Amino acid sequence: MKILDGKLAAASVKQILKAEVDILLQNNQRKPHLAAILIGNNGASETYVASKVKNCEEVGFESSLIRFENNITEEQLLSKITELNNDNTVDGILVQLPLPKHISEAKVIEAISPAKDVDGFHPVSVGKLVQGLQTFIPATPYGIMLMLEHFNIETKGKHAVVIGRSNIVGRPMSILLSSNHPQGNSTVTLCHSHTPNLQEICLQADIIVAALGKPGFVKAEMVKDGAVIIDVGITRVEDATAKKGFRIKGDVDFDEVAPKSSAITPVPGGVGLMTIAGLLKNTLQAYKNNSVN
Structure with a gap:
């Protein structure tokens, strides 16, 4: 049984990205620039965004963190997105989800320029993905594909079951795994x-x-011997014995399932780290596209 270590795979991706950025700087070009918008004080969102900013620094990207209180109006948020769309020094824009209930997630996603949609959620990005065209792939599915590539997991001719149909992970993952490319x-x-x-x-x-966002949902009796298990779940579960008062749990009962699998991602330390790797690759691509235009 192989542990698909996200730290190792992400480090490999980041090493390549940093080398590309170093060449840009040697040629007196500016750094790729990712702008992140964070609304409110959701603990998980704070952690995700802080990690994204830290990883940007590690590969030599510039990053901007724009913070708003929960009471920001939808109009104010859309106005800020328009400002970032028009800023030629900003290559990628992400708005950390979830949003306050009074703000339309669809409106916010559609307001981001498809040229800067490094989260890969815009309808234009999704449409291109479905058609197999060059586009920004949603960061988590992209990270999973990079992980499969890094660990040489064979996908051709295999039966893949995706549990969960969200626009962020499940649907794009099903498209990528069925597509005609080496990890499909x-x-x-x-x-x-x-x-x-x-x-x-x-x-x-x-x-x-x-x-699917349900801790420990996939049990040993659901898995055949030798299956490859990709656990995307990341849920905070209260645990009085833990230092922080909670533990991060995946959608797979790791202790039960790991002995039956040929390869499995841990939680934490698996797909989450690769999500950021996918985001960074999208940001560098947005920079390159911006430089050409």
Whole structure:
């Protein structure tokens, strides 16, 4: 059983990115620039954004963190996004989700210029992904594909089961795994809360991608021997014995499932780190596109 260590895979991606940025700086070009908008004081969002800023620094990117209180109006937020869209020194824009209930997530996503949509959520980005065109891939599925590549996980001709149909992970993941490229060419079954016989379907899977947000949902009896397990879940579960009062749990019961798998991602230390690697690669690509234009 192989542990698919996100720290190792992400370090490899970041090493390549840093080398590219070093060449840019040697040629007196500016750094790639990622602007992140954070609203409120959600603990998980704070952690994610801080990690993104830190990783930008590690590879030599410039990063801007723009903070707003929860009471910001939708109009004010959209105005700030427009300002960043028009700033030629900003290559990528991300708005950390979730948003306050009075702000439309769809409006915010659509307000970001597709040329700066490094999260890959804009309808234009999604449409291009479906058609197999060059685009920004949502960061988590992109990170998973980079991880599969790094660890030489065979996907061609395999049966992949994706549990979860969100626009952020499940749907794009199913498209990527079925696409005609080295980490694709799988036959994909996309499962969700209304899927009957879920256990029966999972037992047919060579690869399981669990992305439903329910800690410990995937049990050993759902997994056939030798399957590859990609755990996207990252949920804070209260634990009085933990130093912080909580532990991070994945969607897979790791202790049960790991002995049956041929390869598995840990939580934490797996897909989450690769999500940031995907975001960084998207940002560098946005910079290159911006430089050409």
